Amino acid sequence: MVVGLAAREAGAQDPRLVSRLDKPTEAAVTAIVDSARAAKLPTAPLVDKALEGAAAGSDGPRIVGAVRNLAARMATAKHVLGSRATADEIKAAAGSMDFGVTARDLARLHTAAGTRSLTMPLAVLTDLLGRGVALATATNLVDQLTRAGIKDSELSLFQRDVRVDIEHGADPAVAATTRGHGLLLKHSRSPARPAE
Amino acid sequence: MSGGSDAAIVARVLDGDVEAFALLVARYRDRYARYAYHMLGNREDAEEALQDAFTRAYRSLARCEDPERFAAWLFRILINRCRTAGARRGRRARTFVADEVAVLEAAEDHPADRAAWREEIGRALAQLRVEQREAFLMKYVEELGYDEMSRVTGVGVSALKMRVMRACERLRGLLTEVQNA
Amino acid sequence: MRDGDNESIEQVADELRGTVPVSAGFDARVMRAVRAMPRHVRRVSFWSRLTTPRTLVVTPWSWGLVAASVLVLAGLGVVQLSEALHAAAGPAATALFSKASKPATQRVQFVLVAPDAKKVAVVGDFNGWDASHAAYQAKHRGGGVWSVTAPIPVGHHRYSFVVDDSLWVADPTAPRAPDNDFGLPNSAIVVEADK
Numbered sequence: 001m002v003v004g005l006a007a008r009e010a011g012a013q014d015p016r017l018v019s020r021l022d023k024p025t026e027a028a029v030t031a032i033v034d035s036a037r038a039a040k041l042p043t044a045p046l047v048d049k050a051l052e053g054a055a056a057g058s059d060g061p062r063i064v065g066a067v068r069n070l071a072a073r074m075a076t077a078k079h080v081l082g083s084r085a086t087a088d089e090i091k092a093a094a095g096s097m098d099f100g101v102t103a104r105d106l107a108r109l110h111t112a113a114g115t116r117s118l119t120m121p122l123a124v125l126t127d128l129l130g131r132g133v134a135l136a137t138a139t140n141l142v143d144q145l146t147r148a149g150i151k152d153s154e155l156s157l158f159q160r161d162v163r164v165d166i167e168h169g170a171d172p173a174v175a176a177t178t179r180g181h182g183l184l185l186k187h188s189r190s191p192a193r194p195a196e
Numbered sequence: 197m198s199g200g201s202d203a204a205i206v207a208r209v210l211d212g213d214v215e216a217f218a219l220l221v222a223r224y225r226d227r228y229a230r231y232a233y234h235m236l237g238n239r240e241d242a243e244e245a246l247q248d249a250f251t252r253a254y255r256s257l258a259r260c261e262d263p264e265r266f267a268a269w270l271f272r273i274l275i276n277r278c279r280t281a282g283a284r285r286g287r288r289a290r291t292f293v294a295d296e297v298a299v300l301e302a303a304e305d306h307p308a309d310r311a312a313w314r315e316e317i318g319r320a321l322a323q324l325r326v327e328q329r330e331a332f333l334m335k336y337v338e339e340l341g342y343d344e345m346s347r348v349t350g351v352g353v354s355a356l357k358m359r360v361m362r363a364c365e366r367l368r369g370l371l372t373e374v375q376n377a
Numbered sequence: 378m379r380d381g382d383n384e385s386i387e388q389v390a391d392e393l394r395g396t397v398p399v400s401a402g403f404d405a406r407v408m409r410a411v412r413a414m415p416r417h418v419r420r421v422s423f424w425s426r427l428t429t430p431r432t433l434v435v436t437p438w439s440w441g442l443v444a445a446s447v448l449v450l451a452g453l454g455v456v457q458l459s460e461a462l463h464a465a466a467g468p469a470a471t472a473l474f475s476k477a478s479k480p481a482t483q484r485v486q487f488v489l490v491a492p493d494a495k496k497v498a499v500v501g502d503f504n505g506w507d508a509s510h511a512a513y514q515a516k517h518r519g520g521g522v523w524s525v526t527a528p529i530p531v532g533h534h535r536y537s538f539v540v541d542d543s544l545w546v547a548d549p550t551a552p553r554a555p556d557n558d559f560g561l562p563n564s565a566i567v568v569e570a571d572k
Contacts, residue, residue, distance in 0.1 A: 016505055048502035049558065052535075055506035056545070056559040057252065058280065066558035088533040088567075095535070095565070098555035119533050123552050123565045130553030132325065152569070159552050167355060210417045214408075221407050230397040243399055247407050254411045259542050261495050272544055280560030310392075317389055336390035347493050350538075350546035364386050371385065 014047050021050060025060035029067050041074050042087035045094070073097045080106040081118065092122035099129035105139045112147040120152035121145065124159045131163070132172040141180045148187050158183050206263035209254070221250055224267060227338070228274050234333050235278040237322050245281045249274040272348050275330065282326055320370040324363050331356050332363035482528035483568050487538070489548065492521030494540045501536025503529050508539040531570045535563045 014033070017026045029050045033043045049070050053063035077093035078085055080103050085093075093106055109118060109125075121142050128138040145155065158179055165175035202223075208216040225246065232242035232249075253260075253270050260269050321329055330349070334340045335356075342353045349356070487499045497515040498508040507513075515523035515538075535554045538546045547553060547562035554563040 020505075045502070048505070048535075052502070052506045053559055055500060055508065056280070056561050058559050062559070069558070092533045092565075092567075095554055098557050120567050123533065123554075123567050126554060126565065127552030130555065152567070156567075160550070163550070163552075167358070169358060212416050212418055214412055214416055217411055218404060218408050221404050225399055225403060225407075226396055229399045230394075233397040234393055239397075239400070242397070243403060246399070247403070247410070250407045251410045251414070255414055256543070257417060261541060269543070276543075276545065276561065279556070283557050283560035314392060317392055321393075333393070336386065337393045350491065350540055350544050352490075352549065355549070367389060368385055371389065 017047060017050055020054040021063065022060055025050075025063055028060075028064045032064070032067050032071050036071050036074070039075060040083075041071065041078060042090055044087070045074065045091050046071055070094055076103050077106060079103075081110050086117065086119070088119045089117060089122070092119045092126070096122050096126045096129070099126055100135050101125065101129070101139065105135075108139070108143055109146060112143050116146070116149070117152070118146075120155050124155050127159050128162065128172070128176050131166055133176045134173060137173050137177065141176055144184060145180060148184055150183060150187055154183065154187075201264070202266035203263035206257060206260060206266055209257055217254055220253075220266065220270075224270060225250075228271065231271075231333055231338055232274060232278055234318075234321060234337065235326075235329060236281055237318060241281050245277040246274065249277045252277070268344065268348055275349065278330075279326065316371060317367075320367050323370060324366055327351075328359045328363035328366070331359035332367070335360045481531045481570050483531060483570070484526050485529040485566070485568060486524055486526045487515065487536075487548065488522065488524045488550075489515065489538045489540075489546065490521050491523055491538075491540055491546070494521075494523065496541050497523040497525075498539045498542075499525060499527065499536055500539050500545075502534050503536070508542060529566070529568050531568050533565065533567050535565055537561065537563050 013026065013030050017029055021029065029046070033046050036046055037043050046067050049067050050063055053066055058066075073094035074090050076097065077090045081089055081093060093101075097106075109121065113121065124145075125138055125142040128142070129135065133141075145158070150158070161179050162172075162175045165179065166172050202220065205216050205219050209220075228249070229242060229246055232245045233239060236242050236245060249270065252273050260266060262269070321332075324332065331345065334345045334348070335342075340348070342356055345351075345356050346353050351359075489497055491497055494517075497517075498510070499513040499515065500506040500508050500510075504510045504513050512527050513525060515525040517523050536548070538548060540546055545561040547556075548564040551564035551566060554565040556563050
C-alpha cells in the first residue's frame with residue numbers, strides 16, 4: 001500500500017478516501033480537493049465531508065455533490081472574509097451558508113468582527129438558524145453581539161441559555177433576542193468595556 | 197402471524213434463508229410506506245426510501261441487537277432514509293413549502309370533498325419542520341408512545357412532546373385558515 | 378403538556394392513518410436487491426469480519442499504514458506537511474510527528490444520555506466519522522449516561538453520536554450544525570487552545 005501511494009502523483013489520493021469510497025467517487029472527490037488546494041482553500045474539510053458521506057452510507061453522486069457544494073461555499077467564504085481568514089472561520093462560514101447565510105451577511109459580520117475570530121459567532125449563528133430562528137433575526141442578533149465585542153466564552157453560554165429556553169417551550173426567535181439583549185445590556189454596563 | 201415472530205424470521209435469514217426476508221417485507225411495508233409517504237410527500241420518494249431501508253436492514257441484519265424489536269430497528273433505519281431523502285430535496289422544495297400564501301390561494305374550493313382535504317393536509321404537513329413532522333406522524337399516525345419515540349429517535353421525551361405540540365399548533369393554524377378561506 | 382383542541386388534530390390524524398399502498402412489484406424489487414447481496418452466514422469469525430469489505434471501516438491497525446504512507450509522501454515533498462498531519466490526525470499518528478508542528482489537542486468530554494443504547498460512539502471530522510474508532514467509544518457510566526473523553530484538535534469541528542451502530546444523534550447540549558448534505562444530525566464544537 002505504501003509503495004502504491006508513493007507512486008502516485010503530486011497532490012493525489014488521500015488513503016482514507018481510497019479505502020472508503022468507490023473508484024469513480026474517489027476520483028471525483030480528489031479532483032475537487034486538488035482544485036481547492038490550487039485555490040488555497042482548506043482541503044481537510046472536503047476530505048472530511050466525503051468521509052462523513054461514506055459513514056452515512058450515502059451514494060457516490062451524493063457525496064460528490066456535497067463535497068462540491070462545500071468547496072463552493074468555502075470559496076465564497078474565503079472571498080468575503082479575506083486571505084487572512086483561518087481554516088476554522090472558513091469552515092464555520094461554509095456551515096452557516098448551508099442554513100442560508102449569504103455572502104452579504106458574512107461581509108457584514110466580517111466588518112463587525114474587526115480582528116476577533118469569527119469562528120464562534122458563526123457557530124452560534126448556525127445553531128440559532130438550526131433551531132428555527134429566522135435568518136434576518138439571527139444574523140442581526142449575532143452581528144450586534146459581535147460588534148459589541150462579546151467574548152467567545154459568553155457567546156457559548158448565550159447559545160446554551162437559548163437552547164434551554166427553547167427546550168422549555170420558548171419560541172426560538174423570542175428566546176434568542178431576549179437573551180441576546182440581556183447580554184448586550186450586561187456588556188454595556190461593564191466598566192471594562194473597550195472604547196468604540 | 198404467518199412465518200412466526202420477527203425474531204424467528206430474523207434467525208432464519210441470518211442462517212442463510214434469504215427468502216424468509218420477504219416475510220418481513222410483507223409484514224412491514226404498508227405501515228412504513230405510510231410514514232415515508234407522509235414524510236416525503238410523494239409516492240416515488242417514499243418507495244425509494246422504503247426499499248432502501250429494507251435493503252439496508254437486510255445488509256446489517258447481523259447488527260440488529262434485539263431481533264424481537266426488529267420493527268423498531270427497521271423503523272429507525274427508515275427514519276434516517278427519509279431524512280436523507282428529504283435533505284436531498286430540501287433546497288429545491290424550500291421555496292414552495294415556505295410560502296403560506298400559496299397554500300391559502302391554492303385552496304380553490306371549501307375543502308368539503310375528501311381528496312381536496314387530503315391535499316390540504318399534505319401541504320400543511322410539508323410546511324412543518326422535519327423534526328416536528330416526524331414527531332407528529334409518530335405520535336398521531338403511527339401511534340407510538342413517547343418512550344418508544346424516544347428510543348427510536350434518540351431524542352428526549354420532553355423535546356418530543358414539544359415538537360408534537362408545535363406541530364399540532366401549526367397544523368391547526370394552517371388548516372383553519374384554509375377552511376375559513 | 379396538553380395538545381389543546383384535539384378534535385381537529387384527530388380528524389387530521391384519522392385521514393393520515395389510511396393505508397398508503399405500495400406499487401405492485403415492490404416486494405419483488407426489494408427481494409431482487411436483497412438476493413444480489415452476500416448471503417448471511419452465522420458465526421462469522423472475527424478475522425473474516427475484519428477482512429470482509431462489507432463495511433467501510435478504518436480499523437486501528439490501518440492507522441499505522443496511513444501514517445506511514447503519509448510520511449513517505451511528505452518525504453517526497455509532494456504533500457504539504459501540515460495537510461499530511463491533518464489527514465493522518467489521530468492519537469497514533471500524531472506521536473510520529475514530534476518534530477513538525479502538530480495541531481494542539483484538548484481533551485474533550487462527550488456525554489450522551491441514552492438509557493436503551495447498547496453501544497455509543499462519537500464520530501466527527503476529527504476521526505474520519507469512523508464509529509468503530511477505539512478512542513471514541515463511549516462507556517456506560519450507569520443510569521443511561523454514556524461518556525468518553527478524547528483528544529480533539531483545537532478549532533471548529535462537526536460531530537455526532539452513533540448509537541448501536543445505526544442511529545445518528547446530535548448532541549442535545551451542543552450547537553447544531555447543518556445536516557443538509559446527508560440528512561443525518563450533526564453538532565458543532567469549537568475547541569479552544571489553552572491560554
